[in-house]
Amino acid sequence: MDRPIAYDKLAREDRFVRMRAREVAELKVAQGLPPFPDLSSRESIKERVHGIMVGELQAMEGAGRTVCDFPDAPWEFTMDMARQVWDESRHVEIYLRLLEHLEGYAGEFPETTILWRCACAEDAAARVAGVNRGLEGLACDVFNQLVHIARKIGDPILERAVDFVLADEITHVRMGSKWLTKLTEGDVERRRRAIEFQESIDERFNLGGVRREGDHDAVPISVATEVRRLAGFTEEEIERLIKTTQRSQVY
Amino acid sequence: MPLPLDGNFSADHSARLLRNYRYVVERTMRAVGGWIALTPEISAKLVMGRHVWDLAQHCDAFGGRLPELRAHAQVSEPANPDVVRFMDHLEEPERPDQTVERLVGVYSVLKPHLLATYRDHLARANPVYEPPTRRILARCIADEERHIAEGRTILEHLAADPSVRARAASRQRGLEELLLAARGVTGDAASLPPSGAPPRRDLADEAREFIRLETARPTWPIPEDLARAIGSLGEALVATDEPAVERWLADGLALEATAWTLLRGTRYSGYRITAFARLGNQRLVKTRLDGPSCSAVVTARWACTPEGWRVAALDAGRDAVGPA
Numbered sequence: 001m002d003r004p005i006a007y008d009k010l011a012r013e014d015r016f017v018r019m020r021a022r023e024v025a026e027l028k029v030a031q032g033l034p035p036f037p038d039l040s041s042r043e044s045i046k047e048r049v050h051g052i053m054v055g056e057l058q059a060m061e062g063a064g065r066t067v068c069d070f071p072d073a074p075w076e077f078t079m080d081m082a083r084q085v086w087d088e089s090r091h092v093e094i095y096l097r098l099l100e101h102l103e104g105y106a107g108e109f110p111e112t113t114i115l116w117r118c119a120c121a122e123d124a125a126a127r128v129a130g131v132n133r134g135l136e137g138l139a140c141d142v143f144n145q146l147v148h149i150a151r152k153i154g155d156p157i158l159e160r161a162v163d164f165v166l167a168d169e170i171t172h173v174r175m176g177s178k179w180l181t182k183l184t185e186g187d188v189e190r191r192r193r194a195i196e197f198q199e200s201i202d203e204r205f206n207l208g209g210v211r212r213e214g215d216h217d218a219v220p221i222s223v224a225t226e227v228r229r230l231a232g233f234t235e236e237e238i239e240r241l242i243k244t245t246q247r248s249q250v251y
Numbered sequence: 252m253p254l255p256l257d258g259n260f261s262a263d264h265s266a267r268l269l270r271n272y273r274y275v276v277e278r279t280m281r282a283v284g285g286w287i288a289l290t291p292e293i294s295a296k297l298v299m300g301r302h303v304w305d306l307a308q309h310c311d312a313f314g315g316r317l318p319e320l321r322a323h324a325q326v327s328e329p330a331n332p333d334v335v336r337f338m339d340h341l342e343e344p345e346r347p348d349q350t351v352e353r354l355v356g357v358y359s360v361l362k363p364h365l366l367a368t369y370r371d372h373l374a375r376a377n378p379v380y381e382p383p384t385r386r387i388l389a390r391c392i393a394d395e396e397r398h399i400a401e402g403r404t405i406l407e408h409l410a411a412d413p414s415v416r417a418r419a420a421s422r423q424r425g426l427e428e429l430l431l432a433a434r435g436v437t438g439d440a441a442s443l444p445p446s447g448a449p450p451r452r453d454l455a456d457e458a459r460e461f462i463r464l465e466t467a468r469p470t471w472p473i474p475e476d477l478a479r480a481i482g483s484l485g486e487a488l489v490a491t492d493e494p495a496v497e498r499w500l501a502d503g504l505a506l507e508a509t510a511w512t513l514l515r516g517t518r519y520s521g522y523r524i525t526a527f528a529r530l531g532n533q534r535l536v537k538t539r540l541d542g543p544s545c546s547a548v549v550t551a552r553w554a555c556t557p558e559g560w561r562v563a564a565l566d567a568g569r570d571a572v573g574p575a
Contacts, residue, residue, distance in 0.1 A: 001282060009289060013465070024530065027531065027552075028530065031532055064299070068281045075314070081284075085304060092296075092300070105469040
């Protein structure tokens with residue numbers, strides 16, 4: 001088997017249209033729309049849920065590749081990644097069904113592949129730093145807010161389903177922290193590169209100020225400080241993330 | 252009546268069998284994990300995603316039992332070089348249009364054999380001094396029965412076409428020959444299990460739900476005037492009538508500057524719309540052009556202009572493979 005594979009090998013059904021994230025954002029801004037769907041209407045919630053569904057799909061594919069690509073990694077690492085594949089496959093099903101619940105369909109919005117590209121990092125430590133800590137950390141922010149909005153609009157199906165997915169994401173962040181430390185033990189340079197990779201992802205997913213500290217109703221994506229603490233992010237890391245959101249470049 | 256104290260094999264032999272199982276299960280787990288990204292169909296992706304974790308737990312249980320049998324923990328060992336060869340072939344299909352080949356290897360060849368092997372081992376493992384191994388085998392047997400039922404359900408869904416069924420049968424025969432040459436995963440099997448009774452239907456409920464999620468086709472909310480424009484463009488693309496295609500392009504977009512030029516010189520017999528997505532007020536329409544020798548995908552971004560719907564961007568690629 002090819003290990004690892006080129007990122008453009010990602011296979012999709014014909015019903016999906018794939019585009020670069022930057023292009024999607026630029027075309028929406030050109031139409032006078034926000035680059036990233038807010039949660040102000042059922043339509044925008046549906047678009048957000050579609051984006052999450054695609055993200056879960058890529059997270060499943062990425063974790064599967066990690067199981068495949070690193071046969072020499074510690075066995076416990078493989079076990080954690082295999083568990084994550086299972087979790088992500090359930091998340092894909094949950095979000096496909098939530099899309100139906102919101103009267104949407106798979107392929108209704110273009111798919112971007114930033115998450116998958118991050119999951120193609122050649123170093124296992126970079127993958128867990130970037131995907132489990134950077135992207136699953138973002139998922140904690142997004143899902144925490146979605147649970148709040150679902151409760152507010154009186155949608156218990158959305159609220160309950162996303163609440164359980166959020167619990168899994170917290171576990172994935174913890175796995176990421178554990179393996180970032182274990183895989184880079186005694187290798188300061190490898191750890192530095194992995195953390196740098198995670199920070200570049202954090203910066204990218206601040207989405208030009210879309211993610212920031214603030215009330216769920218007031219900002220497009222609110223940093224889930226409490227959830228991040230629960231997931232094992234340090235106070236210093238949370239503060240640094242909030243600071244970077246304040247100086248984030250336009251998407 | 253007391254349970255019998257006579258046994259069929261030694262602790263060392265039992266450890267060897269577990270290492271043999273672990274070898275094929277670990278390789279299968281890694282292959283299936285890697286295939287998820289290479290497989291287009293959601294139903295197959297989701298079933299594979301479910302099974303990777305079960306297989307990891309099987310490996311872990313086999314590997315965890317080993318030190319209790321005076322062997323090293325978490326060690327895999329192929330029974331012989333022919334088992335390695337069989338697994339190399341099982342892992343081979345990586346193209347997006349080879350989902351059926353991937354599934355056949357795992358769900359029609361390897362897993363039925365593993366199931367029979369585990370059952371045989373369970374039947375022969377002494378119930379007085381091998382309960383730890385027996386419990387592991389009982390769990391693996393239950394999982395494998397479900398995996399086979401789910402995998403075969405997805406296979407039946409994907410291999411509805413006779414030509415695909417023929418491919419599946421040929422693949423199955425080839426791999427069975429290799430597995431037989433290895434004398435099974437433990438190197439001592441005289442034959443492979445007969446196909447036997449079909450798996451219990453209720454074991455594949457999840458797989459059927461995945462197929463439903465894959466095949467649910469909503470009525471796309473295409474405005475009437477856009478539907479007419481899409482149809483007209485589709486016909487022009489099939490006819491490779493470039494002036495007719497150009498009539499649908501928005502001001503400032505030249506056909507010559509698009510990827511359409513890559514598709515020149517190919518004959519197509521028909522088209523079908525495979526995707527309809529929203530990008531703000533614009534619409535993304537993916538059209539598959541089918542021809543006698545190859546197919547191609549054209550993705551158009553339609554914008555509503557004062558002249559009506561026009562193509563603001565056109566992308567194209569030859570031989571992009573994917574199911575309808």
